Amino acid sequence: MIELHLIGIGTGNPDHLTAQATRAMNEADLILLPRKGSAKSDFADLRRTICATVLTRPVRIVEFDMPLRAADGDYAQAVNVWHDAIATVWHEQIAAHLPKGGRLALLVWGDPSLYDSTLRIAERLQSAGLEVTVKVVAGITSIQALTAAHAIPLNPLAGPVTITTGRTLRTHGWPVDADTIVVMLDSGCAFDVLDPRGITIWWGAYLGMDHQALEHGALAAAAPRIAARRAALRARHGWIMDIYLMRKEQVDGSH
Structure with a gap:
């Protein structure tokens, strides 16, 4: 029996870990850390730093090379093939390092429930016949880190919030009937497709890290600043x- 703990670690700042996350890491028999290539070595370094900061007992840590997702072809198909490959690697690591079962911990950016596929990959292990019990430790999301960094409320008074992706925003534009939207997984300034009139944006990168970057303002003025700063970073x-979070001006002039 494998007890798989998916531990939300926020945006990589050890201060973002909850007491529950720290306890789960210290109770693990094995922590798996993915390596994503030299271009993203910061991710592995941050996970190593978190382990060094919060572990108070010897816990076995094993690093593995994360499979790469195909950049061309159908997006959904490429993601499914990628998830299959990741599940296979997990299975191999479990067989090699926890052959008799035990507690396995994976450190997940933000929270495992929000635009993260770790839970879907874990289902593949169960479908493959591995006896796995999945437990989730909630983490601080990038949305929370963004609103905290800008000291703003997520939602307008008694109003809803739409969470979407850069790909969807670029393809379909501003969501119908939405006043406030949060855009995640944007590979390149999808807000450029919008008519900026009446829209305010709050943007953040590397949230919670030493090199955190923030921008805020009317979209028409802030968009070029964000694009230039993003490219430089x-x-x-x-x-x-x-x-980033964007909000349309209300009829009464409020945001």
Whole structure:
């Protein structure tokens, strides 16, 4: 029996870990850390730092190379093939390092429930016949980190929020009947497709990290600043992880 703990670690800042996350890491028999290539070595370094910071007992840590997702072809098909490959690697690591079962921990950016596929990959292990019990430890999401960094409420007074992706925003535009949207997984400034009139944006990259970057303002003025800053940061660090919230001005002029 494998007890798989999917532990939300926020945006990589050890201070974002909950007491429950720290306890789950210290109770693990094995922690698996993915390596995503030299361009994203910061991700592995941050996970190593978290382990070094919070572990108070010897816990076996094993690193593995994360399979790469195909960049061309049908997106959904490529993601499914990629998830299959990741599940296979997990299965191999479990067989090699926990052959008699035990507690396995995986450190998940943000929270495993929000635009993360770790839970779907874990289902593949169960479908393959591995006896796995999945437990989730909630983490601080990038949405929470963004609103905290800007000191703003997520939602307008008594109003809803739509969470979407850059790909969807670029394809379909502003969601119908939405006043406030949060855009995640944007590979390149999808807000450029919008008519900026009446829209305010709050943007953040590397949230919670030492090199956190923030921008805020009317979309028409802020968009070029964000695009330029985003490009410079990506060139400097080799990768970027950002998120933004946009809100349309209400009839009474409020946001």
